[in-house]
Amino acid sequence: MLNMRLAQPKALVDINGLVAxxxxxxxxTNLAGVAAQGPGAxxxxxxxxxxxxxxxxxxxxxxxxxxxxxxxxxxxxxxxxxxxxxxxxxxxxxxxxxxxxxxxxxxxxxxxxxxxxxxxxxxxxxxxxxxxxxxxxxxxxxxxxxxxPVPDEGMAFKEYRRRHGDFALLAAACTIKLGSDRKVQHVRLGLGGLADTPLLVDEVRELVGEHWAKERARAIAGAVVNRLDFADDYQASSSYRRQLASVLIASVLEAAYEDALAKEDLLCEH
Ligand SMILES: Cc1cc2nc3c(=O)[nH]c(=O)nc-3n(C[C@H](O)[C@H](O)[C@H](O)COP(=O)(O)OP(=O)(O)OC[C@H]3O[C@@H](n4cnc5c(N)ncnc54)[C@H](O)[C@@H]3O)c2cc1C
CATH class of the missing domain: 3.30.465.10 (Uridine Diphospho-n-acetylenolpyruvylglucosamine Reductase; domain 3)
Incomplete structure (x- = not known):
């Protein structure tokens, strides 16, 4: 921000000396409300x-x-x-x-x-x-x-950017916990680069209590991109971003699910 003269503060405080x-x-520490989030947290x-x-x-x-x-x-x-x-x-x-x-x-x-x-x-x-x-x-x-994440929780991160080191055009992160019946117990999906803040996607709650199905993941991706607004900018058109979001959401869900399955297999082996 300073380099690009986007911020021109009157005073600058160097906090690098605060080793704490x-x-x-x-x-x-036992911070109230944070540590008390149940077993395994x-x-x-x-x-x-x-x-x-x-x-x-x-x-x-x-x-x-x-x-x-x-x-x-x-x-x-x-x-x-x-x-x-x-x-x-x-x-x-x-x-x-x-x-x-x-x-x-x-x-x-x-x-x-x-x-x-x-x-x-x-x-x-x-x-x-x-x-x-x-x-x-x-x-x-x-x-x-x-x-x-708990030890058997699946997780995945996907990002699309035009060049190595660039900020994300779109990024997605996901965690999925399966029950012993392999139904989805808990899932969180976040998206970056789509709005003024990173977003948590509510639609994934539909997966809870259900067996995994690729079609459901695609349907959720479709519902999310239909709900969100996409803007044109110098990097990509709105239709490109919409298509990218749809693909990235479905693929990060799938990757997190595959990771959860792999962990379940690993835990069973031991
Ligand atoms: C070439 C380049 C490529 C980059 N690519 C990426 C990328 O792909 N993805 C990405 O996420 N980032 C990227 N960055 C950003 C970079 O990685 C830093 O995360 C970011 O600039 C913050 O730097 P900083 O920690 O020095 O904080 P600063 O620049 O010192 O601070 C950033 C802001 O936060 C405030 N601040 C800092 N610490 C505190 C605090 N403890 N409490 C309250 N306010 C605070 C400052 O006042 C300032 O407003 C890139 C940067 C460069 C130069």
């Missing part, structure tokens, strides 16, 4: 100053954080991820950015602090419009808590 904001690891606590590259490497180590790792490999370039922070990306709230999409899809909580105290904001309320979040003047984001 650079912590990364499993959630250990686990959270990753990410300080606002954690570099994107640091989280990308950390997330490679564990299956439950794999979706975070995958999405981060799409963020800019290794050089920008070495410098860019997780908090900076979320606070910047570019509607095409990968981390906001993932934060919303997984179900995260932002911890915001000011001299008045600390408050928690769920990802669903955090992103308010283009480059606008729930952070008020005088407040800052100190850390974020990311819900991690």
């Amino acid at each position: 904001l650079a912590t990364l690891g499993p959630l250990e 686990a959270f990753l606590e990410v300080g606002a100053l954690v570099r994107q590259r640091q989280l990308e490497r950390y997330a490679l180590e564990e299956e439950r954080t794999r979706l975070i790792h995958t999405a981060l490999t799409y963020v800019g370039h290794p050089q920008t991820r070495n410098q860019g922070t997780v908090g900076g990306s979320l606070a910047h709230a570019d509607p095409s950015a990968e981390l906001p999409l993932l934060f919303l899809t997984l179900g995260g909580t932002a911890i915001i602090q000011s001299t008045r105290g600390e408050r928690q904001v769920a990802a669903e309320q955090f992103f308010q419009s283009y480059f606008t979040t729930a952070i008020e003047p005088g407040e800052m984001l100190t850390k974020t808590l990311w819900r991690l």
